[in-house]
Amino acid sequence: MTTPIYLGIVGVGGVGNAFLEQLGRLSSPPKLVLLARSSQTLSSSVPAYSPCIPFTNWEDSAKSTSLVKSGALPPAEIAAFLASAPGRAVLVDNTSDLALAQAYPIFLERGVSVVTPNKKGFSEDIALFNDIFSSAVKGNALVYHQCTVGGTLPVLSTLRDLIATGDEIIRIEGVLSGTLSLLLGEFMPGNGTSNARWSSLVSHAKEIGHTEPDPRDDLNGLDFARKLTIIARVIGIEVGSPGSFPVESLIPIELSSLPSSAEGIAEFMSELPKYDAKMDAAKNAAQEQGKVLRYVGSIDVRTLAIEVGLRPIEKGNPIANLQGSQIVSIYTKRYGANPLILQGGGGGGEITAMGLMADLLKVMERLK
The missing domain is CATH 3.30.360.10 (Dihydrodipicolinate Reductase; domain 2)
Structure with a gap:
């Protein structure tokens, strides 16, 4: 039986919107249960983690009473929400936010994999870089950050x-x-x-x-x-x-x-x-x-x-x-x-989103 993949996305700018559009074209997409931007968070209801957030017209769906709406959530709360999903969870961070990057070890230790173009977590202090990968081992989670260097160039x-x-x-x-x-x-x-x-x-x-x-x-x-x-x-x-x-x-x-x-x-x-x-x-x-x-x-x-x-x-x-x-x-x-x-x-919203999608597909394949 295929393990369901639950997805949380932070950042809905040019890259984020292109990524959502590409997600909508997948034949077997993950379940989008959290979508956050600077001032607003949209999430599925718990404990069922349903309904899922649609990839297209998600802003219109935010008016639905079946989805939970809140202000910006701290990284630890996002990590707790995704870690409690009834399947494997992945965070896609489309931001350049240092605070979120510094929280990657929290996600990873709780088994939430990370896919991101955010360079901050991998280029700040070397201790954070090492902590990210050691936390991934502890939590049996994955880290893919191909787009942090060269866009989609491998x-x-x-x-x-x-x-x-x-x-x-x-x-x-x-x-x-x-x-x-x-x-x-x-x-x-x-x-x-x-x-x-x-x-x-x-x-x-x-x-x-x-x-x-x-x-x-x-x-x-x-x-x-x-x-x-x-x-x-x-x-x-x-x-x-x-x-x-x-x-x-x-x-x-x-x-x-x-x-x-x-x-x-x-x-x-x-x-x-x-x-x-x-x-x-x-x-x-x-x-x-x-x-x-x-x-x-x-x-x-x-x-x-x-x-x-x-x-x-x-x-x-x-x-x-x-x-x-x-x-x-x-x-x-x-x-x-x-x-x-x-x-x-190697750059631009559509191209970067494609690189993120490639990383996500690799993560999904390995988490099955």
Whole structure:
């Protein structure tokens, strides 16, 4: 007899809604019994955990008296609700919330598996990273977080497969920010030339939604550093935090202390053109070498050196031709001088939701 799977979803934004739509297409979907966003939680009635929440038109169904409505619930209460379901339970965390990520061990110890693109739990303090996986063992639960690095690119699963089959990873190099890949690809194309000003490119990308609401969240390199931290930990390097290795920020130091308020963002955007000369100088230096500028992260496994920042790249390198996509080159003992290369778009609501769905399907198969 197939074990029923009970699902709780936290986060119903762009990724969350795309994920719900994809869930509705499954022939044998799990039972959705909890759906939470920042100010509201919708759940099935207990102890029957019925009726289930529909994947489509769930907002209309929230008016039903047969479903339980409440405000935002603390993670411990969500964990208790899912752990008491009459079957195996899975939490899908579509947020970037640190408090929820810090509670993953609570879910896992109680047997609730976790599927998430939330990088916080896997890139904050190393103690939390270790606690997440040890709690999964204690609770006989599963953790899938493929989308924390590279979107749907199978970066983490590939690295785990290489290690499990006895290969030796020597070096990892890549571009793991679609936004910075796009900006630098337009600022300095791999083929051809561009006279675009850096500040104008950042402004345009912000206007069309290709950056975070505050572009500094892309330009500071922290998100990229989190991804590199996760990669390093997965291959066995105990990186304490994303701040424990050099990360070059593309935010002018004079503008780095502006507040994160709407006023602060507006001031940053209006002041940024004054600092275009710095990026122009880096571009000219790369041109003189016959190279192009790219924002690259690297891990040298043998020396344990990890760094993220602007680098001049040879035009024949696959990284040089990027313009919006992500790429990871994995150098190993078996692959020798020809690295294993993973490349693709990797981002956006529909694509990230697809990656989450793939992880959920793997979890469901293993929990049966």
